[in-house]
Amino acid sequence: DIQLTQSPSFLSASVGDRVTITCRASQGIRSYLAWYQQKPGKAPKLLIYAASTLQSGVPSRFRGSGSGTEFTLTISSLQPEDFATYYCQHLKSYPYSFGQGTKLEIK
Amino acid sequence: EVQLVESGGVLVQPGGSLRLSCAASGFTFSTFWMSWVRQAPGKGLEWVANIKQDGSEKWYVDSVKGRFTISRDNAKNSLYLQMNSLRAEDTAVYYCARRDYDFSSGILYYYMDVWGKGTTVTVSS
Numbered sequence: 043d044i045q046l047t048q049s050p051s052f053l054s055a056s057v058g059d060r061v062t063i064t065c066r067a068s069q070g071i072r073s074y075l076a077w078y079q080q081k082p083g084k085a086p087k088l089l090i091y092a093a094s095t096l097q098s099g100v101p102s103r104f105r106g107s108g109s110g111t112e113f114t115l116t117i118s119s120l121q122p123e124d125f126a127t128y129y130c131q132h133l134k135s136y137p138y139s140f141g142q143g144t145k146l147e148i149k
Numbered sequence: 150e151v152q153l154v155e156s157g158g159v160l161v162q163p164g165g166s167l168r169l170s171c172a173a174s175g176f177t178f179s180t181f182w183m184s185w186v187r188q189a190p191g192k193g194l195e196w197v198a199n200i201k202q203d204g205s206e207k208w209y210v211d212s213v214k215g216r217f218t219i220s221r222d223n224a225k226n227s228l229y230l231q232m233n234s235l236r237a238e239d240t241a242v243y244y245c246a247r248r249d250y251d252f253s254s255g256i257l258y259y260y261m262d263v264w265g266k267g268t269t270v271t272v273s274s
Contacts, residue, residue: 092258129193139195
């Protein structure tokens with residue numbers, strides 16, 4: 043089974059900052075990776091799929107990159123609504139799995 | 150409006166059974182693979198199961214194999230999760246999600262683009 047490890051698990055930042063979250067896969071998954079944002083008490087929201095394709099309606103300050111085993115989600119110029127928990131997920135083969143999450147908090 | 154609405158979550162005793170439902174609307178349900186994803190209290194997301202459009206193919210995470218069964222009724226635009234032999238570790242919010250794909254690059258990329266709000270299952274005596 044493919045394991046995903048996100049880093050950091052917690053991130054403190056300020057409005058306007060640029061932040062990067064990393065997701066590492068235990069084996070190569072090409073670009074079969076998605077990123078989700080989840081706010082407390084809400085369902086996850088798809089941000090990016092195919093490692094770098096922005097889902098329709100998602101602001102362009104979100105950018106995904108990487109392939110193989112290392113991936114990044116970058117948020118340029120953090121907005122107040124971006125403070126949430128972020129998850130990566132691989133969809134290369136079953137079982138699909140998620141990273142453990144990165145909680146982005148306001149500094 | 151594209152929508153998924155889960156129901157059926159309750160408090161159940163260990164060893165008990167439960168069936169979750171997910172009602173789909175606003176899209177052609179029968180043309181999509183569907184998924185169940187769960188989230189234990191204070192924990193991360195865990196993919197649970199997937200089912201093909203016609204129900205002929207089903208996939209499960211190891212921890213629920215033999216206990217949970219995913220199914221669907223395309224005539225009713227509904228997805229189900231039959232949960233048997235429930236354990237305390239099955240306590241979670243259960244989300245149904247639509248799996249869509251993008252083939253524009255010539256490579257098939259999947260993603261879960263529509264999610265319900267979730268239904269809470271608590272397994273406790």
